[in-house]
Amino acid sequence: MIDSPRADRAATVTIAVLAVAFALFFVLPLAGLIVRAIEEESTWSLLKEPQVRQALGLSLWTSTVTVALTVVFGTPVAYILARGRFPGRAFLDALIDLPIVLPPTVAGVALLTAFGRRGIIGEPIEAWTGYAFSFTTTAVVMAQLLVAAPFYVRAAKSGFESMDPQVERVAYTLGASRVRTFFRITVPQAWPALLAGFVLCWARSMGELGATLIFAGNLEGKTQTMPLAIISAFEGSSLGLAGAIALSLILLVVAFLVLVVFRMAGRWARWT
Amino acid sequence: MDVTLEFSARRTLGAFSYDASFTASSNEILVLYGHSGAGKSLTLQFIAGLLRPDRGRVVLRGATVFDSESRLNLPPQRRKVGYVVQELALFEHLSVAENVAFGLPRERDRAARVRELLGLLDISGFEDRRPSTLSGGQRQRVALARALAREAPLLLLDEPFSALDDALRNSMRRELLRLRTELGLTILFVTHDLREAHFLADRIAVFDGGRVLQLGAREDVFRRPASRRVAELTGVANIWEGVVTHVAPEAVTVNVKGASLRASPSVRAFVPGERVHAVVRAERVNLRRDMQAASSPRNLIPAEIVAEFAYGSSHVLQLQPEGPGPRIEIEIAARPYEVLNIASRKLFNVEIDPADVHLVPGEDRPGGAITA
Structure with missing residues (x-):
């Protein structure tokens, strides 16, 4: 069959219409948020509210700790999954993927059954030490870790996998220890993937809501992160709808900044 | 060293x-x-x-x-x-x-x-x-x-x-x-x-x-490949099955598809009646224009070119003996190809120095690895 120019043109128009409609669907909510935030006179004063500042501070702090822990624990795991051949590897691989597809609320319930006051580990720990995880900032980090870390591990693993293992082997024959090879050769070469995982993990933990709400609760100044503050604003806290809009705008700006920095870092990684 | x-x-x-x-x-x-x-x-x-x-x-x-x-x-x-x-x-x-x-x-x-x-x-x-x-x-x-x-x-x-x-x-x-x-x-x-x-x-x-x-x-x-397999791997074009007919101090004679081929004696001793492979590299074979069957110690086989392949710097020719004998593949450089006027003439005397006919054991006597 030979396509006529007419059919060709019709196809072009159809694709253009679909693309524009789809783009509008993404742009309109963002525009709405910005427009409403500008219209609302109280936006700026709301940003100075202690509850908002606390939520923002807590979100930045907990997500940073989460990312740091993820990198420390997740990088070796990602490397082992990428390079190692051992029994149970496929199982471990699937296990780490699980939280990505699991609803965060389920993750929250799961955390509660393990580390909660009646949890299989949480109960004995509290009996011995008197320390309970639930409703603490630690619980916020734990919730974020469970939900967000897999994104980093996944990205780092594919980064390591895409590297030619010969490169490491040659480094060994040049006298470099495994540790030196890892930091001088492997990490720099997998850097773009690690960076992508980093950003995904950080963004996911900044936005974490379900697991935090269930496992850590919604305590102002202690476990109330930005997404939780937005929910509270809707449910009738003193901030109100205007507060929810202001908080959302902050998250939007932060997300945008992270994306820009990420893009720049990615470009920098390619050029150096 | x-x-x-x-x-x-x-x-x-x-x-x-x-x-x-x-x-x-x-x-x-x-x-x-x-x-x-x-x-x-x-x-x-x-x-x-x-x-x-x-x-x-x-x-x-x-x-x-x-x-x-x-x-x-x-x-x-x-x-x-x-x-x-x-x-x-x-x-x-x-x-x-x-x-x-x-x-x-x-x-x-x-x-x-x-x-x-x-x-x-x-x-x-x-x-x-x-x-x-x-x-x-x-x-x-x-x-x-x-x-x-x-x-x-x-x-x-x-x-x-x-x-x-x-x-x-x-x-x-x-x-x-x-x-x-x-x-x-x-x-x-x-x-x-x-x-x-x-x-x-x-x-x-x-x-x-x-x-x-x-x-x-x-x-x-x-x-001097140690076995038929080595000959194959090292690109020997002519690997012929044959039977040893005569063993003398100066040469071993082998019957290959009815043709008698003289080979220089090798390190390995062969006995009459033994099945062997005669191995000849394509580039070791010579073509002669004179057709008289000289009584030289060299192997001379009148044969006709039946196929030709040009590789630029060299030509590969396949020849069929006029009498009994195996098909012979030879490689010849571009210049001698022209001098011999191969493009227009098809009948030649194929000349193989007995030193270039190498014998390896037949399949029924597999040779072990030789190291030197």
Whole structure:
């Protein structure tokens, strides 16, 4: 069959219409948020509210700790999954993927059954030490870790996998220890993937809501992160709808900044 | 010539079994030749310490680096061999100078040594470039310079030139011969390219199915293959089944498809009636225009050209004997092809020196590996 120019043109128009409609669907909510935030006179004063500042501070702090822990624990795991051949590897691989597809609320319930006051580990720990995880900032980090870390591990693993293992082997024959090879050769070469995982993990933990709400609760100044503050604003806290809009705008700006920095870092990684 | 490497290893990998041993000396290129999957690259990995043999022993310049008996297994970091792989595995995020300096000890004057190595490989001035900005040949030189940095007495090269185009490959091969002589290196060179093997080798180890079928001086392996399989692997065009009819001190006579062929006596003794393979390389066969059956000790077979293939620098011809006898394939250079006027004339006397007829045992007497 030979396509006529007419059919060709019709196809072009159809694709253009679909693309524009789809783009509008993404742009309109963002525009709405910005427009409403500008219209609302109280936006700026709301940003100075202690509850908002606390939520923002807590979100930045907990997500940073989460990312740091993820990198420390997740990088070796990602490397082992990428390079190692051992029994149970496929199982471990699937296990780490699980939280990505699991609803965060389920993750929250799961955390509660393990580390909660009646949890299989949480109960004995509290009996011995008197320390309970639930409703603490630690619980916020734990919730974020469970939900967000897999994104980093996944990205780092594919980064390591895409590297030619010969490169490491040659480094060994040049006298470099495994540790030196890892930091001088492997990490720099997998850097773009690690960076992508980093950003995904950080963004996911900044936005974490379900697991935090269930496992850590919604305590102002202690476990109330930005997404939780937005929910509270809707449910009738003193901030109100205007507060929810202001908080959302902050998250939007932060997300945008992270994306820009990420893009720049990615470009920098390619050029150096 | 001092022995740089003593190697023996056995390893079973699934259905594949590896069992090989050899030695290599300084100022020598030992080519490990064979099809892919024959065990050549495995050999290099065993020596470099990247893979562990089940049993065996590796001695580098008198120092044992692996010995299954005494459970000694030095890691690759402590074996001091230069290792270059086909994909080169350059450190793309480091500059050329940093790549070359990677294996140098910290206490040394690294900058001076890097300059020296880049000079040696004719890539001075590229110190600050990234490998990705270099041409294929330059990248190759960086990989070699990096492998030479540790002053390893032994270089392991795993098909390092196979990704290059023909012209570049030729110049790199010459470069390697120069380096070998200049630095007195021992080089183990893995290739499946027959021409490359012939060009570079002082000695050749023919690998097949995890075994060394034959190891010897280049000409020995090419002209006197130990078995039919080695003859096939080293590109012998004429492998004829025959029966020994007469054994005399000066020659062995073999009947090949009704034709009598004289072969110079070989190391191996044959007896009349024994089934053998007569092996003749295509480039060792001569064509004569005079058709009279001379009573020379040489084999003369009147034959007609039945097929021709032109390769530019040479021609491959297939000839069918007028009387009984096997089909003969010969390779002839472009100039003699013209002088003999082969394009218009088809009938010739095929001349084979008995010294070029090599006999190997028939299938019913399989020859073991011969090492020299």
